[in-house]
Amino acid sequence: MRRYLTLVCLLCLALPAGISFTGCTRNPDANYCNGLGYGPKLTDVASILLQPQTTGISLAFGQTQSIGSPSAKTCKGLAATVSGYTYGTTNNQLLDIAPSGNMCAGTWNRNTGGGIANYTICTPPDPLPSTGGLPYATAYVTATANSVVSNPVEIYVHAQVTSVSLVGPPSCVSQGQTVQLDAQAYYSNSGVQTLLCAPGSASVPDCTAVVGTLSYQVGASSVATIATNNTTSQVNITAGLPGTTAIQAIIAGTESSAGYFSTCPPKSISLTLADGDTTGTITQGIQQNLITTIYDTNDLPIVGLTLDYQSTDPIDISAGSSGSIATNFAGVASIYAVCQPGTCNPSPINQIGVNGTGLSIASNPVTVTTPGTASDYLWFAAPGQSQYVVPVDLLSNEPSSAVRLPYVPNSMLMDRGGNNLYLGSPHALMIYSLGSNSVTKADISAPGIVLAVAPSNGQLLINDQARQLFYLYSPSSGIAATFGGLGNAAAWTPDSKTLYIADSASLNNPAQGISGHSDTLYVYNVNSGWTTYALPSSPLANSPLPPGVLPPSLGHSLPPNSLPPNAAFSSTVQTPAITIPGVGAFLRGATTTAHTWCPTPSTNSSLDYYPQSDSLKNVQSDVLTATTDGHHILGAAATALGGISLSDIGVTIPTTACTLSTPLSTAAKLIASQALPVNVTATAVNQVIASPASSLAFVTYTATSPATPAANAALPYYVPGACVTNPNTNTVCAPGTIGQVTLTQTGNSPILAPLAGAFTPDNKIFFVSTAGDNLIHYIDVPTLTDTQQIAPNLPACTPVSLGGNDAGCTYTGSDSVVPTTAIAVKPRSTT
Numbered sequence: 001m002r003r004y005l006t007l008v009c010l011l012c013l014a015l016p017a018g019i020s021f022t023g024c025t026r027n028p029d030a031n032y033c034n035g036l037g038y039g040p041k042l043t044d045v046a047s048i049l050l051q052p053q054t055t056g057i058s059l060a061f062g063q064t065q066s067i068g069s070p071s072a073k074t075c076k077g078l079a080a081t082v083s084g085y086t087y088g089t090t091n092n093q094l095l096d097i098a099p100s101g102n103m104c105a106g107t108w109n110r111n112t113g114g115g116i117a118n119y120t121i122c123t124p125p126d127p128l129p130s131t132g133g134l135p136y137a138t139a140y141v142t143a144t145a146n147s148v149v150s151n152p153v154e155i156y157v158h159a160q161v162t163s164v165s166l167v168g169p170p171s172c173v174s175q176g177q178t179v180q181l182d183a184q185a186y187y188s189n190s191g192v193q194t195l196l197c198a199p200g201s202a203s204v205p206d207c208t209a210v211v212g213t214l215s216y217q218v219g220a221s222s223v224a225t226i227a228t229n230n231t232t233s234q235v236n237i238t239a240g241l242p243g244t245t246a247i248q249a250i251i252a253g254t255e256s257s258a259g260y261f262s263t264c265p266p267k268s269i270s271l272t273l274a275d276g277d278t279t280g281t282i283t284q285g286i287q288q289n290l291i292t293t294i295y296d297t298n299d300l301p302i303v304g305l306t307l308d309y310q311s312t313d314p315i316d317i318s319a320g321s322s323g324s325i326a327t328n329f330a331g332v333a334s335i336y337a338v339c340q341p342g343t344c345n346p347s348p349i350n351q352i353g354v355n356g357t358g359l360s361i362a363s364n365p366v367t368v369t370t371p372g373t374a375s376d377y378l379w380f381a382a383p384g385q386s387q388y389v390v391p392v393d394l395l396s397n398e399p400s401s402a403v404r405l406p407y408v409p410n411s412m413l414m415d416r417g418g419n420n421l422y423l424g425s426p427h428a429l430m431i432y433s434l435g436s437n438s439v440t441k442a443d444i445s446a447p448g449i450v451l452a453v454a455p456s457n458g459q460l461l462i463n464d465q466a467r468q469l470f471y472l473y474s475p476s477s478g479i480a481a482t483f484g485g486l487g488n489a490a491a492w493t494p495d496s497k498t499l500y501i502a503d504s505a506s507l508n509n510p511a512q513g514i515s516g517h518s519d520t521l522y523v524y525n526v527n528s529g530w531t532t533y534a535l536p537s538s539p540l541a542n543s544p545l546p547p548g549v550l551p552p553s554l555g556h557s558l559p560p561n562s563l564p565p566n567a568a569f570s571s572t573v574q575t576p577a578i579t580i581p582g583v584g585a586f587l588r589g590a591t592t593t594a595h596t597w598c599p600t601p602s603t604n605s606s607l608d609y610y611p612q613s614d615s616l617k618n619v620q621s622d623v624l625t626a627t628t629d630g631h632h633i634l635g636a637a638a639t640a641l642g643g644i645s646l647s648d649i650g651v652t653i654p655t656t657a658c659t660l661s662t663p664l665s666t667a668a669k670l671i672a673s674q675a676l677p678v679n680v681t682a683t684a685v686n687q688v689i690a691s692p693a694s695s696l697a698f699v700t701y702t703a704t705s706p707a708t709p710a711a712n713a714a715l716p717y718y719v720p721g722a723c724v725t726n727p728n729t730n731t732v733c734a735p736g737t738i739g740q741v742t743l744t745q746t747g748n749s750p751i752l753a754p755l756a757g758a759f760t761p762d763n764k765i766f767f768v769s770t771a772g773d774n775l776i777h778y779i780d781v782p783t784l785t786d787t788q789q790i791a792p793n794l795p796a797c798t799p800v801s802l803g804g805n806d807a808g809c810t811y812t813g814s815d816s817v818v819p820t821t822a823i824a825v826k827p828r829s830t831t
Contacts, residue, residue: 312692313761
């Protein structure tokens with residue numbers, strides 16, 4: 001026995017030292033949330049969260065919606081396992097809920113019979129709730145599992161909302177600022193729209209008490225962003241880039257147009273060179289960045305805008321998309337920045353003009369001069385009279401061999417980049433590459449007259465007068481769109497987004513099969529498409545006017561037209577004058593008419609969006625042009641006595657969004673109307689050509705004979721007066737001076753008239769073609785002298801009616817060569 005007791009004692013002393021106790025002890029308290037061995041366990045449901053916690057749910061009478069899935073948590077915040085939930089409501093006559101969690105704004109069907117399942121038909125509350133005399137009330141829904149009840153979710157039960165409208169902000173909000181978004185809601189009360197709720201109203205409660213927190217969607221996220229404060233349920237909207245956007249309100253699962261929100265547009269766009277000046281000289285080949293400063297209508301700065309930077313001479317001095325200036329050749333150019341809807345300051349089409357959005361805003365011009373010496377390439381043609389184009393390289397100063405075209409052209413225009421000549425004809429569009437001096441395309445699907453080339457070179461406007469269709473033509477892919485109509489002159493705005501086309505009923509000549517012309521302005525805009533507007537009628541040239549219509553010194557407008565459709569237009573046709581940088585268009589006529597993008601209100605509170613029209617009374621113009629400095633619209637008209645009158649219209653281009661009450665004519669005033677010295681009896685005025693530097697303009701015309709025997713015709717010119725810009729941004733210009741250049745006769749043929757002209761981009765030479773001697777005269781711009789003459793020798797075509805094979809030829813004379821009536825100039829390097 002003693003031995004046994006000794007062994008037990010030894011074991012008791014030895015075992016604790018040699019055995020590990022890990023995992024071998026029992027602690028039941030650790031399974032409980034409090035760690036004390038009693039109460040909820042770690043795996044039990046401790047809380048249930050039912051969403052939405054703060055905003056609640058909005059339901060119209062009879063509407064159904066499932067409550068969000070509850071989430072159960074343990075005391076440690078981990079997901080708890082729940083076999084199922086039981087849902088409860090504080091008022092099952094107002095808000096009923098099925099075992100599945102599907103809610104009914106009213107009561108569910110139960111034990112209906114006839115095979116109709118329970119909880120499938122929701123009947124609106126009966127009687128309908130009435131809170132303060134309005135049809136709404138609230139109930140609360142909870143979810144229960146394992147004896148744990150969730151937070152209550154407020155359910156707003158109300159009459160069907162028929163419309164929602166925003167309440168404030170009253171005008172635009174500056175970029176980056178945040179304001180509260182409020183709205184008022186209406187319901188139908190026996191067919192009468194009745195206010196249900198509104199913020200700050202004494203007669204109805206706030207909408208958060210009636211329908212809960214409204215949710216919103218913004219149409220253009222670049223203009224504004226919306227966020228809800230989860231703590232206060234307040235909906236805030238933050239202004240982004242300038243523009244107006246639609247706001248949609250979502251109530252009880254139904255979307256409703258609530259209104260519009262505007263981020264303030266630019267009030268001014270200031271453009272300067274790096275040294276802060278608006279004029280400067282930049283060496284050829286040097287790039288410089290413009291400094292652009294923008295303030296909104298609240299005089300707060302704006303950043304991040306996408307502006308269109310435009311150059312009036314992109315071949316020589318180009319403007320990049322970021323405001324960089326590249327000086328490629330010697331020349332003079334004005335650079336502008338334009339905030340143009342589409343990419344800047346957008347607006348829904350029915351809100352154009354609201355708070356100044358949806359409108360173009362232009363900067364001041366920056367005038368850049370690139371000194372140096374450059375040469376030029378020239379191309380001469382005579383649409384309708386010759387089937388050839390004659391190129392000239394000024395380095396050699398000799399005409400090259402004439403290039404025969406596939407068809408007799410009826411028109412010729414060069415793109416602003418100097419890549420191609422586009423020549424229309426009754427048979428096909430011809431594209432002539434200036435790089436290879438050859439025709440690269442003749443498209444028989446696009447016959448007609450080329451009226452305009454977009455500055456971007458992305459589109460042409462061709463008028464097929466035989467089919468009475470306008471073609472918008474892409475040089476790379478062909479006809480992009482068509483529109484019915486006839487026109488005789490057209491021009492794109494510098495940003496290539498708006499196209500103006502003018503027509504005149506006076507061009508109809510039934511005897512020649514010409515009909516369909518009307519006094520109409522066609523406008524094509526990339527955002528709004530095609531629209532048409534009536535123009536005042538303009539009589540034909542050499543046609544007597546009714547007594548009392550205009551003073552006797554003023555006579556006529558358009559040249560007579562006795563040619564079939566798609567025949568070459570007279571050189572007297574000149575495009576509309578588009579103000580630089582494209583704020584408005586001035587159209588020639590017995591009364592000069594101005595059109596701009598300002599919307600105008602009408603009696604029914606709608607808007608005539610584009611364009612606004614206004615007439616400059618007693619300003620007669622057969623042709624018009626705009627100076628690149630944006631200060632002048634120059635016009636000329638043939639008088640009844642065979643002279644020429646010139647008009648100088650001063651224009652103050654808005655650098656801010658124009659107002660509804662400010663038509664373009666209030667910023668367009670007649671500076672001077674003067675008689676030009678002309679040594680001929682002019683039958684028609686052909687062109688007014690302004691210099692790239694806006695410091696000079698020449699007038700070309702058509703005449704049958706000199707005013708006196710053996711006398712040569714002269715080239716009239718006009719030097720615009722100096723302009724001063726006042727602190728209120730109004731520009732006042734003084735009347736200019738007029739004169740004439742004596743043209744040099746080199747042979748026996750007298751010079752009848754200067755027909756067509758073009759400046760070199762560096763503003764040093766003016767090329768002018770003349771009738772009678774059929775030469776090209778080089779006018780030195782600084783000295784206004786005729787320094788040189790060359791003979792293009794354009795071969796005359798012979799029309800089919802006179803036994804020839806040149807279909808489309810309109811020449812009926814007997815000479816073997818014809819005078820130039822179309823000139824294209826492109827700069828070239830001297831090396």
